[in-house]
Amino acid sequence: MFAREAGGEVFCIAPQTADAETHLLCLFLQGLVNRDGAALFFIHRGCVPESRWMTGGFSRCDEEFMRWYKERYGYVFLQPVSELKEIVSRFAARLNGVVLFDEEDVQGRVAAYNLASRRMLLPVPARMYRERTDVFFALPVVGHVSCAGEELSAVYARLVKEFLPVCSREEMFSLGYRYRRADGKLRTNFNYWGLDRAVRERQFIFLLSCNERRRGSYDFMVEGSPEEYAVFAELLRSFTGCCALGGWNEPEWRWAAEAARFGHFVYCTDGAFNLSFHAAVPCGRTQFSFNKPGCAYGRPKNKVYITITANEGDTPKMASQLYNNAWLSARRGEVPVNWAFNPYHCRALPALAEYYLETAKEKDFFSIAPNGVGYTCLREASHPEAFFRKTNECLAGTGMRYADLWFSDRESLERYFSFCDVDGAMLEPHMRLPRGEILRIGGKTAVRYPDRLYYWYNRGDLCTDYTIDGDGLRAYLESYYDPARPAFVPIYGYEANMAENFADFAATLDKEKFEIVDYAAFFAFASQCAFELTRPPLRRRGRELAGNALGRRYRWEAYDGKALLSRGGDGLRLTIPPDAERVRTGLRGDMLSTTCAAGSCCAMAVLRDVVLPPDADELSVTVREIGEECDWMIWLYGDFEGFGLTDKWEPFWKPDMPGERTEAIPERVKRSLPSACDVILCVEGEPGGYAVFGEVVFRKTCKHKGG
Numbered sequence: 001m002f003a004r005e006a007g008g009e010v011f012c013i014a015p016q017t018a019d020a021e022t023h024l025l026c027l028f029l030q031g032l033v034n035r036d037g038a039a040l041f042f043i044h045r046g047c048v049p050e051s052r053w054m055t056g057g058f059s060r061c062d063e064e065f066m067r068w069y070k071e072r073y074g075y076v077f078l079q080p081v082s083e084l085k086e087i088v089s090r091f092a093a094r095l096n097g098v099v100l101f102d103e104e105d106v107q108g109r110v111a112a113y114n115l116a117s118r119r120m121l122l123p124v125p126a127r128m129y130r131e132r133t134d135v136f137f138a139l140p141v142v143g144h145v146s147c148a149g150e151e152l153s154a155v156y157a158r159l160v161k162e163f164l165p166v167c168s169r170e171e172m173f174s175l176g177y178r179y180r181r182a183d184g185k186l187r188t189n190f191n192y193w194g195l196d197r198a199v200r201e202r203q204f205i206f207l208l209s210c211n212e213r214r215r216g217s218y219d220f221m222v223e224g225s226p227e228e229y230a231v232f233a234e235l236l237r238s239f240t241g242c243c244a245l246g247g248w249n250e251p252e253w254r255w256a257a258e259a260a261r262f263g264h265f266v267y268c269t270d271g272a273f274n275l276s277f278h279a280a281v282p283c284g285r286t287q288f289s290f291n292k293p294g295c296a297y298g299r300p301k302n303k304v305y306i307t308i309t310a311n312e313g314d315t316p317k318m319a320s321q322l323y324n325n326a327w328l329s330a331r332r333g334e335v336p337v338n339w340a341f342n343p344y345h346c347r348a349l350p351a352l353a354e355y356y357l358e359t360a361k362e363k364d365f366f367s368i369a370p371n372g373v374g375y376t377c378l379r380e381a382s383h384p385e386a387f388f389r390k391t392n393e394c395l396a397g398t399g400m401r402y403a404d405l406w407f408s409d410r411e412s413l414e415r416y417f418s419f420c421d422v423d424g425a426m427l428e429p430h431m432r433l434p435r436g437e438i439l440r441i442g443g444k445t446a447v448r449y450p451d452r453l454y455y456w457y458n459r460g461d462l463c464t465d466y467t468i469d470g471d472g473l474r475a476y477l478e479s480y481y482d483p484a485r486p487a488f489v490p491i492y493g494y495e496a497n498m499a500e501n502f503a504d505f506a507a508t509l510d511k512e513k514f515e516i517v518d519y520a521a522f523f524a525f526a527s528q529c530a531f532e533l534t535r536p537p538l539r540r541r542g543r544e545l546a547g548n549a550l551g552r553r554y555r556w557e558a559y560d561g562k563a564l565l566s567r568g569g570d571g572l573r574l575t576i577p578p579d580a581e582r583v584r585t586g587l588r589g590d591m592l593s594t595t596c597a598a599g600s601c602c603a604m605a606v607l608r609d610v611v612l613p614p615d616a617d618e619l620s621v622t623v624r625e626i627g628e629e630c631d632w633m634i635w636l637y638g639d640f641e642g643f644g645l646t647d648k649w650e651p652f653w654k655p656d657m658p659g660e661r662t663e664a665i666p667e668r669v670k671r672s673l674p675s676a677c678d679v680i681l682c683v684e685g686e687p688g689g690y691a692v693f694g695e696v697v698f699r700k701t702c703k704h705k706g707g
Contacts, residue, residue, distance in 0.1 A: 006074060006075075007073060007074035007075060007076075008037075008039075008074075008075065008076070009039075009075075009078055010038065010039060010040070010041050010069075010075050010076065010077045010277075011039060011041070011078055011081070011090060011091075012040075012041045012043050012077055012078055012079070012080035012081065013026055013030075013041075013042055013080060013082070013087050014042075014044070014045055014081070014082050015082055015084065015087075016082045020190055020192065021103070021125055022084060023192055024190065024195065025084070025122065025123075025128075026042065026084075026087065027042070027193070027196040027199075028113070028116065028117075028122065028196070028199055029087070029088070029091060029122060030199075030274075030276055031117075031195065031196040031197060031198065031200040031276045032091075032094070032117075032120060032122075032200075033091055033094065034196065034200050034276040034277055034279070034280040035200050035280075037280050037282070038069070038075065038277050038280040038281045038282075039280075040091075040277065041062075041066070041274060041277050042273060042274055042277075043059070043080045044058040044059065044061075044062060044273060045057075045058070045062070057325075058321070060325050060328065061273065061320070061321055061322050061325065062273075064328060065274070065278075065355075068355055068359075069351075072355075072358075073281060073351075084132070084135050085132075085134055085135045088135050088136065088139075089135075089138060092138040092139055094120070095121065095122055095139055096119055096120045096121055096142070097121055097122075097139050097140040097141060098121060098123070098124045098129065098139045098142070099112050099115055099116050099119075099121045099122075099124070099141075099142055099143050099145060100112070100124055100125070100126045100129055100141060100143070100145070101123060101124075101125060101126065101145045102125070102126055102127075102146060102148065103126070103127055103128075105146060105147055106178070106188055106207055107147040107152065107155045107207070108145050108146050108147040108148065109123070109125075109175075109207075110147075110155075110159070110175065110205055110206055110207050111145045111147055111155065111159060113175070114159055114162075114163045114167075114204065114205055115143075115145065115163075117199050117202055117205070118163060118166055118202070119142075121142060122136075122139065124136060126144065129141075152227065152228060152231050153230070153231050153234075156206070156208075156231050156234070156235060159204075160204075160235065160238055163204060164204055164238060166202065167203060167204040168203050168204070169239065169240075169241065169243070170241075170243060170244065171198070171201060171243055171244040171245075171246055171348075172203050172204045172205075172206065172235075172239060172243060172244075172245060172246065173195065173203045173204070173205045173206070173245075173246040173247045174191070174206060174208075174245060174246065174247035174248060174249045174255075175190060175191065175192070175195070175205055175206065175207040175247055176189045176190040176191045176192075176207055176247065176249075177189055177191075177207070177209060177210075177222055177223070177248075177249050177250050178223040179217075179220045179221060179223060179250065180214075180220060180221045180223070181221075186223070188207075191247050191248035191249075191269075191270040193269060193270055193272055193273060193317075194269025194270060194272045194275055194316065195247070196274070196275060196276035196277075197269065197275035197276045198246055198247070198269075199276070200276040200280065201279070203246065204235075206232075206235060208231055208232040208235065209222065209223055209224040209225070209228045209232060210224075210229070210232055210254055210255050210258045211223070211251075211254060212224055212225065212226050212229035213225065213662060214661075215251050215254060215661070215663070216251065216661060217250045217251030217252065217254075220250075222250045222251055233262070236258070236259075236262040236264060239264065241263075241386060242263055242264060242265065242386035242387050242390050243264045243265075244264070244265060244266075244267035244348075244373075244374055245259050245264055245265065245266050245374075246267050246268075246269045247269055248269070248270040253377070253407075256375055256377045257377040257380040259375075259376055259377070260376045260377040260378065260380045260381040260384070260387075261381070261382065263383055263384075263386055263387070264376075265371075265372075265373060265374030265376040265387055266314075266374055266376060267314075267316070267344065267348075267373075267374045267375070268314070268315040268316070268317065268375060269315070269316050269317070270315075271315070271317040272315065272316035272319075272320045272321075273320050273321070274320060275316055275349065278320065278349045278351050278352040279348065279351075281351035282351075283350040283351040283353075283354050285350060285354050285357075288346045288350075288353050288354070288357055288397065288398050289357075289397055289398065290341070290356075290357060290360070290366035290398050290400055291365060291366055291398070291399030291400060293399070294401075294520045295520075297520075297521055297524040297525060299525075299528065300486040300526075300528060301486060301515075302482070302483055302484060302486055303481070303486060303512065303513050303514060303515055304477055304481050304486075304487045304488075304489055304513060304514045304515070305486060305489070305515055305517055305521070305522055305525055306489050306491065306514060306515065306516045306517070307336070307338060307488075307490050307491070307516070307517055307518060307519060307522040308335070308336070308337050308338065308490075308498070308502055308516065309337075309338040309339075309404070309426070309490060309492050309493070309519075310323050310326060310337055310338070310339050310340060310493065310498055311340040311370070311404060311492055311493070312340070312369070312370075312494050313339065313340030313341045313342055313367075313369035314342045314369040314370045314371070314374055314375045315342070315369075315375070316348075316349065318340075318494065319341070319345055319349070319352055319353075319356070320352065323339065323494060323498075324494060324495065325496050326494075326495070326496050326497070326498045326499055327339075327356075327359075329497070329498075329499035329500055331499040331500045332361060332364070332499040333361030333362065333363050333499075334363070334499070334503040335363065335502050335503055335506045335516050336363045336364075336365060336516055336517055336518040336521075337363065337364060337498065337499065337502070337518075338365045338366070338367045338518055338519050339356070339364060339365070339366050339367070340367050340368070340370070340404055341353075341366045341367070341368070341369055341400070342368075342369045342373065342374065343368060343372070343373060343391065343394035343395045343398055344373040344374060344390075344394050346394055363518070365519055365520065366398070366400050367400060367402050367404065367519050368395070368400050368401075368402065368403035368404065368422065369403075369404060370404045370405065370406045371403065371404070371406055371408075371416075372387065372388070372390075372391030372394075372395075372403065373387070373390050373394050374387075375406070376407070377406075377407040378406070378408040378409075378412035378413070378415075379407055379408055379409040379411070380407070381412065384412075384415065384416075384419075385419065388415075388416070388419035389419075391420055392419075392420060392421050395420075395421055395422075396421075401421075401422055401423040401424070401519075401520075402422060402423060402424050402425065402426070402519040402520075402523055403416075403422050403424075403425045403426070404425065404426045405425045405427055406428055407428075408427065410441070413425070413427075413441050413446065414441060414442045417443065417444040418442055423444060423445070424444050424446065424447070424519075424523040424527065425444065425445075425446050425447075426446075426447055426448075426449060426490055426492075427447065427448045427449070428448070428454070429448055429451040429454045438488060438527075438529050438530040438531070439530060439531070440527075440530040440531060440532045445523055445526055445527040445530050446530075447488055447490060447522075447526055449490050449491075450489060452476065453476075453489065453490065453491045453492065454492045455493060456473075456492065456493050457493050457495045462476060463495075466495045466496070466497055466501075467501060468501045468504075468505050470505055470508055473505065474505075474508065474509070477489060477514060481513050481514075486525060486529060488522065488526045488529070490522070502516070543609060543611065543676075544611050544613075545612060545613060545679075545698060546613070548695050548696065548697050549607055549679060549695075549696035549697065550572045550693055550694065550696050552567070554607055555607070556572060556681075557605065557606060557607075557608070558603070558604070558605060558606075559604035559605060559606040559680060560603075560604060562577050562580060562603060563575070563576070563577065563603035563605055564576075564577050564603065565605055570624055570625070570694065571624055571692045571693050571694040571695075572605070572681075572692070572693045573690055573691075573692050574603055574604075574605050574681055574683050574690060574691055574692075574693065575603060575683070575688065575689070575690040576601050576602065576603040576683060576684075576685060576686070576687050576688060576689045576690065577603065577687065578687045578688060579687070580603065580687050582599055582600065582601055600684050600685060601684070601685065601687055602682055602683065602684040602685075603682070603683055604680055604681065605680070605681045605682075606678050606679070606680045606681075607678065607679045608678050609676040609677075609678070610676060610677055610678065610679050611676050612636075612665070612669070612670075612677070613698050613700075615700045616665060616670075616698035616699065616700060617664060617665060617670075617699065617700050618662055618663060618665055618699050618700075619634075619636070619662070619663055619696070619698055620660060620695065620696075620698075620699055621661050621693070621695065621696050622659070622660045622661075622694035622695040622696075623658045623659065623661075623691050623692065623693055623694065624658055624692045624693070624694040625658055625690075625691070625692040626683075626690070626692070627683075627685060627688070627689040627690045627691065629685055629689070630683055630684065630685035630689040630690065630691060631684045631685065632681070632682060632683050632684070632691045633681075633682040633684070634679070634681055634682065635678075635679075635682075636665070636669060636677050636678075636679060636680075637677055637678045637679075637680055658691075660695075662699075665698075679696060681693055681696075
């Protein structure tokens with residue numbers, strides 16, 4: 001019997017395997033079943049590797065939500081079933097059959113998924129069907145989908161024509177991406193968690209690269225080509241309005257930027273569990289008043305005001321995983337904590353939003369997760385008004401007035417503050433902005449996270465094994481104290497033991513010098529110390545760059561005085577010296593090696609005060625040789641757009657292989673020409689590790705345009 005209204009029996013499944021195909025099949029089935037109501041719940045004990053971030057693991061999340069929905073809505077959760085045969089047979093009568101596809105046929109899978117979603121079919125790999133006929137014997141085979149040998153553009157033209165008219169126009173789902181590691185083998189990564197809700201909501205499902213060429217991300221290279229990017233761009237154009245892009249794609253920065261360029265936003269469902277169940281629970285609430293109206297706070301005292309944020313709340317992952325179970329801490333509520341929360345959850349997952357509303361304690365404060373209704377690149381958005389309108393619609397009545405804003409510049413911040421109903425925002429850190437500086441932009445208050453307290457638990461001198469190093473953190477906070485004026489220090493993280501950490505740590509602080517407050521008090525005090533950002537663009541005299549920047553006419557130097565540089569016929573060799581210090585915290589104080597792993601070493605070379613060619617659209621870099629287990633990176637680093645800060649561009653994030661890499665120069669950098677900047681090369685690895693750079697060339701190309 002299916003639960004069509006609140007209450008009733010809920011069938012539970014707990015596959016005892018980490019096999020991706022089994023997970024995909026169960027999630028697809030869960031989405032189909034939960035169209036009729038909250039009837040199928042996925043228990044993750046034994047089938048999902050436990051996260052190092054979580055306290056108590058995923059099973060603790062499952063237990064909490066089962067408890068909540070039983071007490072709040074009257075659902076009865078049945079004993080979980082693990083055998084695939086029993087799972088499929090339980091719901092066979094609800095299905096119209098199976099549609100087969102070949103496992104290696106990526107776009108055939110996509111076509112089968114869209115067909116199955118429309119016609120209540122179960123999409124099954126042909127190999128699985130042959131090997132497990134006992135599982136599917138009660139279901140007729142209605143077809144075998146194949147797209148092998150067919151042009152990608154033709155495949156998606158057909159899928160869009162056939163399925164888009166019956167799909168959701170509010171959301172779509174990116175099933176994954178294709179990538180290569182150092183061994184060069186092509187792989188497909190399926191970001192399948194969240195697929196259940198995509199199926200329930202009849203979202204269009206796709207698997208396409210958001211890159212027009214191969215690009216680096218983390219420790220792998222993501223595939224891309226002009227032909228595939230053109231199909232991707234046409235698909236995003238076919239969705240008018242501001243849509244949520246579920247699932248996931250890579251590289252992360254590129255995925256967010258492309259969403260913004262086409263007027264959409266990222267709603268990352270990877271790692272988010274039971275979304276179709278949360279969405280199917282018939283929550284009758286339409287108003288979500290998370291925060292009470294603010295009070296009068298008076299003048300700030302000359303102390304250090306600290307505010308703590310549990311973030312990455314733009315993702316359903318954090319909400320469905322109870323902020324890595326930090327929400328379940330018995331110590332929650334002892335100190336003020338800002339829980340970054342996506343207001344889009346109130347529309348997409350109202351029962352889940354209601355859970356947080358009704359279980360919040362007095363000192364729990366809700367802030368707006370990056371960057372409103374979703375993750376986007378504000379400085380790349382050409383027409384963000386639809387995103388702003390949707391953000392305002394979802395914020396209405398919530399009492400959430402303060403946002404975290406990522407990937408912004410002065411122009412995008414002014415637009416955001418002009419359109420969005422917020423009173424202030426936290427911004428990403430930048431090293432050259434003086435510590436504690438509070439900005440007023442467009443009449444609103446903006447505060448930057450300190451570099452060392454942004455993802456603070458990765459700093460070995462401040463946090464060890466996700467537990468506060470009390471002496472180290474207290475000494476760092478002490479450096480902000482000035483008896484003549486107030487100081488403002490935000491801390492950003494999402495570790496599971498946040499409540500215990502700061503409840504204990506708060507007791508060790510001198511209350512005459514330090515006070516932990518929520519965003520309402522923090523911004524009320526900070527706004528009284530802010531200054532208007534009216535600086536003119538910063539210009540520096542620099543050298544014109546022409547041709548290959550590694551040519552002999554340009555003088556490269558060691559950035560920190562330690563790198564070993566040598567020239568030869570093969571190019572510029574950058575070597576990590578034998579006495580190089582290991583990066584203890586994973587983040588150097590100069591913000592130039594933020595991607596270096598803790599415990600590694602790095603060396604950097606810099607070409608200072610470069611004026612970029614005014615007609616340059618992209619930067620091409622060639623690495624001819626690289627040492628074993630070494631990674632390399634490159635930055636353009638300079639003052640852009642008069643924002644009074646140093647911007648960082650990371651086009652390459654740890655690609656551990658030689659070859660040519662080409663990246664578009666960001667528009668925010670081009671707009672600031674002829675500001676001079678530094679071109680910085682970096683190699684990471686063990687002492688003696690090296691990379692041989694063959695070319696650094698700026699080129700003009702025909703750039704694509706989104707929207």
